[in-house]
Amino acid sequence: xxxxxxxxxxxxxxxxxxxxxxxxxxxxxxxxxxxxxxxxxxxxxxxxxxxxxxxxxxxxxxxxxxxxxxxxxxxxxxxxxxxxxxxxxxxxxxxxxxxxxxxxxxxxxxxxxxxxxxxxxxxxxxxxxxxxxxxxxxxxxxxxxxxxxxxxxxxxxxxxxxxxxxxxxxxxxxxxxxxxxxxxxxxxxxxxxxxxxxxxxxxxxxxxxxxxxxxxxxxxxxxxxxxxxxxxxxxxxxxxxxxxxxxxxxxxxxxxxxxxxxxxxxxxxxxxxxxxxxxxxxxxxxxxxxxxxxxxxxxxxxxxxxxxxxxxxxxxxxxxxxxxxxxxxxxxxxxxxxxxxxxxxxxxxxxxxxxxxxxxxxxxxxxxxxxxxxxxxxxxxxxxxxxxxxxx
Amino acid sequence: xxxxxxxxxxxxxxxxxxxxxxxxxxxxxxxxxxxxxxxxxxxxxxxxxxxxxxxxxxxxxxxxxxxxxxxxxxxxxxxxxxxxxxxxxxxxxxxxxxxxxxxxxxxxxxxxxxxxxxxxxxxxxxxxxxxxxxxxxxxxxxxxxxxxxxxxxxxxxxxxxxxxxxxxxxxxxxxxxxxxxxxxxxxxxxxxxxxxxxxxxxxxxxxxxxxxxxxxxxxxxxxxxxxxxxxxxxxxxxxxxxxxxxxxxxxxxxxxxxxxxxxxxxxxxxxxxxxxxxxxxxxxxxxxxxxxxxxxxxx
Numbered sequence: 001x002x003x004x005x006x007x008x009x010x011x012x013x014x015x016x017x018x019x020x021x022x023x024x025x026x027x028x029x030x031x032x033x034x035x036x037x038x039x040x041x042x043x044x045x046x047x048x049x050x051x052x053x054x055x056x057x058x059x060x061x062x063x064x065x066x067x068x069x070x071x072x073x074x075x076x077x078x079x080x081x082x083x084x085x086x087x088x089x090x091x092x093x094x095x096x097x098x099x100x101x102x103x104x105x106x107x108x109x110x111x112x113x114x115x116x117x118x119x120x121x122x123x124x125x126x127x128x129x130x131x132x133x134x135x136x137x138x139x140x141x142x143x144x145x146x147x148x149x150x151x152x153x154x155x156x157x158x159x160x161x162x163x164x165x166x167x168x169x170x171x172x173x174x175x176x177x178x179x180x181x182x183x184x185x186x187x188x189x190x191x192x193x194x195x196x197x198x199x200x201x202x203x204x205x206x207x208x209x210x211x212x213x214x215x216x217x218x219x220x221x222x223x224x225x226x227x228x229x230x231x232x233x234x235x236x237x238x239x240x241x242x243x244x245x246x247x248x249x250x251x252x253x254x255x256x257x258x259x260x261x262x263x264x265x266x267x268x269x270x271x272x273x274x275x276x277x278x279x280x281x282x283x284x285x286x287x288x289x290x291x292x293x294x295x296x297x298x299x300x301x302x303x304x305x306x307x308x309x310x311x312x313x314x315x316x317x318x319x320x321x322x323x324x325x326x327x328x329x330x331x332x333x334x335x336x337x338x339x340x341x342x343x344x345x346x347x348x349x350x351x352x353x354x355x356x357x358x359x360x361x362x363x364x365x366x367x368x369x370x371x372x373x374x375x376x377x378x379x380x381x382x383x384x385x386x387x388x389x390x391x392x
Numbered sequence: 393x394x395x396x397x398x399x400x401x402x403x404x405x406x407x408x409x410x411x412x413x414x415x416x417x418x419x420x421x422x423x424x425x426x427x428x429x430x431x432x433x434x435x436x437x438x439x440x441x442x443x444x445x446x447x448x449x450x451x452x453x454x455x456x457x458x459x460x461x462x463x464x465x466x467x468x469x470x471x472x473x474x475x476x477x478x479x480x481x482x483x484x485x486x487x488x489x490x491x492x493x494x495x496x497x498x499x500x501x502x503x504x505x506x507x508x509x510x511x512x513x514x515x516x517x518x519x520x521x522x523x524x525x526x527x528x529x530x531x532x533x534x535x536x537x538x539x540x541x542x543x544x545x546x547x548x549x550x551x552x553x554x555x556x557x558x559x560x561x562x563x564x565x566x567x568x569x570x571x572x573x574x575x576x577x578x579x580x581x582x583x584x585x586x587x588x589x590x591x592x593x594x595x596x597x598x599x600x601x602x603x604x605x606x607x608x609x610x611x612x613x614x615x616x617x618x619x620x621x622x623x624x625x626x627x628x629x630x631x632x633x634x635x636x637x638x639x640x641x642x643x644x645x646x647x648x649x650x651x652x653x654x655x656x657x658x659x660x661x662x663x664x665x666x667x668x669x670x671x672x673x674x675x676x677x678x679x680x681x682x683x684x685x686x687x688x689x690x691x
Binding site: 064 | 441443445638641657659
């Protein structure tokens with residue numbers, strides 16, 4: 001999918017040289033259409049042997065019984081040993097105790113920040129707790145103009161409020177994912193923190209499309225911190241001018257009272273149940289999981305490898321900006337593994353926007369969010385009450 | 393002319409049925425069966441769990457419709473669709489009528505050439521066109537903003553600003569579809585006898601008078617046909633926002649069909665999506681009947 005689909009053919013060629021009897025056909029689909037295409041393929045009995053899946057999709061494809069459990073294959077595999085993967089990332093592929101995908105590359109969110117602006121406010125590094133973080137932003141704000149903000153978190157993104165919730169210990173959903181847990185104390189605490197960033201003018205209430213040029217704003221010092229993912233390393237390196245290059249850095253996310261958790265994102269390789277070539281497909285999955293191939297893949301795409309051993313390679317170990325990601329990967333938490341999650345995530349920011357814009361109080365917003373989420377989960381509750389869906 | 397229907401002998405009926413059978417079979421299989429199936433679908437909660445196992449589907453009566461009518465998303469989509477149809481539709485008709493009048497005028501040369509040029513967008517693939525227009529609308533590098541810049545107007549974020557996104561889509565849709573209507577108008581104009589114009593001219597009627605008193609009334613049936621066809625087509629707005637904006641920004645270009653697509657193929661709530669489709673069908677039906685009614689009242 002996307003850029004990965006374009007470059008993977010290089011890796012496939014090497015694989016075909018190793019296994020002359022196997023011919024691999026790669027079909028590229030854009031990210032935006034991939035989810036629909038794969039579901040449609042399942043309905044039409046035209047699934048591929050293996051596919052790259054966003055790891056939040058794994059529960060959904062498991063719910064329709066499209067994927068093959070991989071536990072036996074993983075247990076007997078030399079090339080994809082379970083303990084070489086980051087726990088939080090691996091767990092996104094485990095549904096009801098069975099593994100339905102192996103992590104291919106990882107994605108999590110960290111802070112990109114201006115070292116010089118933070119230093120001018122008296123901080124030599126990113127604070128690690130919410131209280132210190134807020135204090136640092138207040139100091140930065142006091143040195144800024146009215147239209148400059150210490151932090152940018154677009155209000156049309158679900159990860160920031162969800163990450164804060166995970167950091168505060170919220171399960172997001174409760175009772176085996178049958179009900180929302182957004183109006184309960186842990187998420188409320190996180191949401192209070194999130195909304196206060198906007199109320200205290202530490203972050204501007206802007207939607208993603210209202211930010212015309214992030215890099216320019218960052219360069220001009222209109223923003224000092226930004227929460228984002230690994231793809232931004234390349235963008236920051238290429239788009240910021242040379243003079244700016246030693247002024248920015250990455251840091252793991254602060255947490256409630258110490259380094260905090262972040263999202264366990266990324267893509268996995270999954271084997272489809274209907275595949276007539278499971279053995280050959282598994283060989284390819286193993287090949288793509290080899291640390292040396294993962295490093296090559298990183299070189300081609302900038303996607304961060306899922307294997308701990310791959311991170312020891314010099315191309316990654318020497319990248320200062322990747323270090324925060326490596327650190328963060330030891331503290332990643334999966335989002336709830338229910339097929340409805342993607343839709344729930346969009347509800348989180350849609351409701352969040354109302355609270356940020358001051359249209360509703362926090363309690364009101366969270367109550368409504370839970371109401372909407374509970375409505376979305378109605379079918380799941382029915383399925384579980386009928387014992388048609390295993391409890392976890 | 394009104395005559396009593398003549399009853400056919402029985403054997404002739406059999407023969408008629410025999411000849412009609414292939415067509416009827418096709419219509420049944422590809423039209424009536426799907427329509428009935430989706431009507432049934434719309435009173436169930438067929439979804440992702442139903443795909444895994446059809447027995448996970450429940451009969452929900454009219455609850456899909458109830459839910460639909462109580463979600464702001466649906467009303468927003470309906471509003472956007474009306475905006476597109478009621479601004480874009482008349483605009484398309486006006487532009488195509490204008491082009492038809494120009495091409496029908498005796499002063500214009502190379503008529504065949506212009507007709508082809510104006511008709512070309514209509515036969516071009518919509519997705520390809522939408523992608524090119526996305527470049528034209530680009531805030532920094534687009535041709536439109538370049539032109540505006542030359543006139544000293546600040547760049548417009550055509551597809552990123554909720555206020556401009558729908559006008560941008562309307563502009564493209566008008567350009568894309570006016571050629572077809574133009575051809576029908578030209579045919580209608582050519583059917584008007586020349587003597588009428590000549591007589592009016594002798595009586596001293598100017599070009600405007602000739603247009604409003606001769607061309608427009610004579611074109612009335614064509615106009616009704618075109619407005620019905622255009623409206624039905626525009627109510628089904630989908631590909632333009634799907635390719636250009638994905639329904640954004642802030643859902644300002646989410647049409648009813650796009651909503652149906654999202655519910656059906658993004659979230660896989662097929663039952664709910666079928667309900668959206670039926671509500672849209674009813675809306676189009678009402679709008680079409682209204683137009684015929686208006687036409688009759690005028691006649």
